[in-house]
Amino acid sequence: MHDLYDHGPQGDAFEPNNASGDSIDLDPAKLEADKPKPTGHDPFDPKYLGLGQDFAAFSPVKPKWDIIKVEKPSKARVFRVHPTFALKTFLLTLKDENETYMVLPELRAALANESLCGIHALFPCVTKAGTPFLWPIRTADPDGKWNVWHESAFQIAQSAKVRWARMQSNRDAGHYVAGFDVRPPDQQQPPTWPDLPFSEWLRLAFQGYTIDSLTHPVLRRLRLED
């Protein structure tokens, strides 16, 4: 059973927590929560006794993300792309396993001819429900030639920086198409970005998914050495 007098954290509600009562001043004039009491007024008038109801301000709880997935937004997702964060980097993608690995810069030259590797743009995104994810889009090859699917995704990502988007593949057209919230930005629901620096996004996304040596198990497997 709780201790009846262990009131714990208090918000702004007045609650004496000294069970002895010896040092407690119960003068009502000193117990008002919000406003001073004008002389001659009823000290118990509700207008002087209100307590805050902004529970979000009192709550010591904040969401904490331990994992951020690296994935393409599914066709059921409505998402926004972060307006400023983005990274162009070298990734290794295993489509069958649905896994994406970050390749450290010193290994890139050695893996330049590995078809599963390539330069990607990494866009931090968030869903309407506030779930963050990183969206990797393969960029143009060294000759500047784009795969049309990737190019269409890249363009959608640019537009999704200012409005909500939902992306789907259009096999008839041969590229991605997106629906956008066409209302003015100030009439759209603002995205809820996690309170994280971009480096933390990357850490949460690639912890355990970083190629840091040429003997990495994934590379050995690709070389049929496992």
Next chain:
Amino acid sequence: MERLSFKEVWCADFEFGADDGERPVVRCLVATEVRTGRTIRQWLDRVPVPAAAPFNTGPDALFVSFFASAEMGCFRVLDWLMPAHVLDLYAEFKWLSCGRDGFPGKPCLLYALDHFGLPSMDATDKTDMRNLALRGGPYTADEQAAILDYCESDVVALVALLSKMLPHVDMPRAILRGRFVKAVAEMEYNGIPIDVPILARLDEHWESLQLDMVRAVDADYGVYDGIHFRTERFARWLARRHIPWPRLISGDLELTDEVFKEMVVSYPALAPLVQLRQMMDILRLADLPVGRDGRNRCLLSPFGTITGRCAPSTSGFIFGRAAWMRSLIRPEEGQALAYIDWSSQEYGIGAVLSGDPEMIADYERGDPYLGFAKRIGMVPQEGTKHTHRPERDVVKQLILGTQYGMGEQSLAVRFNKPVVYARDLLRLHRQTYRKFWEWSDAAVNLALFTGRLWTRFGWQVWTKADPNPRSLANFPCQANGAEMLRLAAVNVVNSGTMLNTTIHDALLIEAPARDIDAAIAIAQDGMGRASEAVLSGLRLHTDTKIVVAPNRYRDDRGAEFFDEMVRRLDARTAARPRRTVIYW
């Protein structure tokens, strides 16, 4: 104790008797001034009664008792001016322990004394003495002395309890709660006018009427066998109508009153059956406590629930009984009643306290259900509740359900639609009213992480060892609604308007028929000021239903059922001469 900023602090207790439905008959009073120890013992039964309380009840004095609505009820029948400031140690003990594991819902004085390690009278002795007080006079001199001694022993205990509890009392807001306790005494004094002749006739023919009504109502259902409800027949009726019904883990149909009440919202065809089931549960109508003045009275039990609402006995309180029974409420000749409730009170509270601009806008436009339906494109902008009633009903169930933390499975049953349909609506609600949901989620987090939630005026709930997040999410809107109702009741009583009772989010007031409009305006103003106090200046809308004698109060959910019952009663009694019924 000396730090209390009152010149005098009086701990007091009355002994009284009260038959069911009647006002209390006061036997005696004992009061002790805490600092000086001065004690007053006053016998009050069948003797000339002083014109005022024999101690200071002014603004510089504090009156202290345990379950103070009873003491204030004695002040009321003695026609004494009630104390300016009341501290009810029952309410404050409840406040201290509300929601905690192991504490009773309605703690008694003995429990509170025991909790603080204070000595108390043996429970058997206490019962004997209470029975003596209840027995009624005339009393011998020795009996009077014994009752006064018993009363004084409670006051001694009260003084000790006050010294233990005082360090934990949130004094200014405790005094605010004491003001409501005085309003409760006023309501219990006034009671609710009942049509006693029709009640007596119904009671006289009760068993045969039950059979008549089973035959009449069950013709549409075929679920009764004689007077017995048959579950397997009900299951077949549900299957024929493709109505999904909540089931227990065992797979059996869940047949509680609560489930029937919930399901009737989605399936109005169930309404007569619900009323019939409630009728069949009543053994004797005369169990409803009605005084000789034709008024229903029972203990309103202030602060009886976790959210701080009153918890009157469901059998003793006319508004706690089946909806059709409310048709027994009828003002006396020349009088009128007004039932005034806040429209969408919990919705409005959630909107304002969370500061969600979309919710506030939808509330202020007058129909939040239609507002949401338009926001999600379910209803076109030009739609009204007349052109799009089914869509509005779905949204209404969704919004009411979300206020009670209802999940997608339960909502799907209500809608009779796939779970994905309910899930999608819930998602849209979360997206549309994001600020509200952040606030609501924060409230649950606050309770789970810090162990406590509180209302605008300090009513609080502690988090249990095994808390229910849905109940915690529901607390801010429900308990602030209760807070608002308490303030409104105080405002209305202080305005001199006759207040009969509070009912969840409503007040029932009474006035001479010619004055009812003025009384309603005063009550609405009192409710408006209460709303402003809780919601930082916003006045929630109210709806009013007026009943002028000889009409009776009608609750839409049971009025037709009552009419049918009376028709059958008339048919039954017209066939033979009626004998005189002596009701009391």
